[in-house]
Amino acid sequence: MDLAMLWLHIAAAGAGALLGLLWLPVLAVPAGLVVLVALAVVLMTLRHWPLLQAIVNLFVLLATLQIGYLIALATARQARGGRR
Numbered sequence: 001m002d003l004a005m006l007w008l009h010i011a012a013a014g015a016g017a018l019l020g021l022l023w024l025p026v027l028a029v030p031a032g033l034v035v036l037v038a039l040a041v042v043l044m045t046l047r048h049w050p051l052l053q054a055i056v057n058l059f060v061l062l063a064t065l066q067i068g069y070l071i072a073l074a075t076a077r078q079a080r081g082g083r084r
Contacts, residue, residue, distance in 0.1 A: 004043060005057065012036055012061050016068025021076050029069055036061055 015036075019028050040061055044054040 002047060004047075005040075008036075008040060008043065009061060009064055012065040013068040016065040016070075017072040020069040020072025020074075023073075023076060029066065032065060033062055036065055 015032055016029075019032060037058065040058055041054075044057070049057070
């Protein structure tokens with residue numbers, strides 16, 4: 001894996017965690033996904049990645065952002081004492 005893609009994975013996890021901890025609406029997640037897909041496609045195109053590798057890596061990036069969001073949301077809910 002390329003070093004730039006590693007940083008993109010770390011940024012996706014961090015962005016997902018921030019979205020979850022800040023209790024942003026669920027509509028913020030698809031907006032973040034669109035930005036993430038655009039960045040990843042540009043980066044993969046510039047690096048001339050094979051198509052299958054790019055598709056798999058894109059799905060992993062999307063899952064990373066969503067899992068980070070859900071973990072942070074559950075953590076924030078637990079810290080605030082259950083249901084809102």
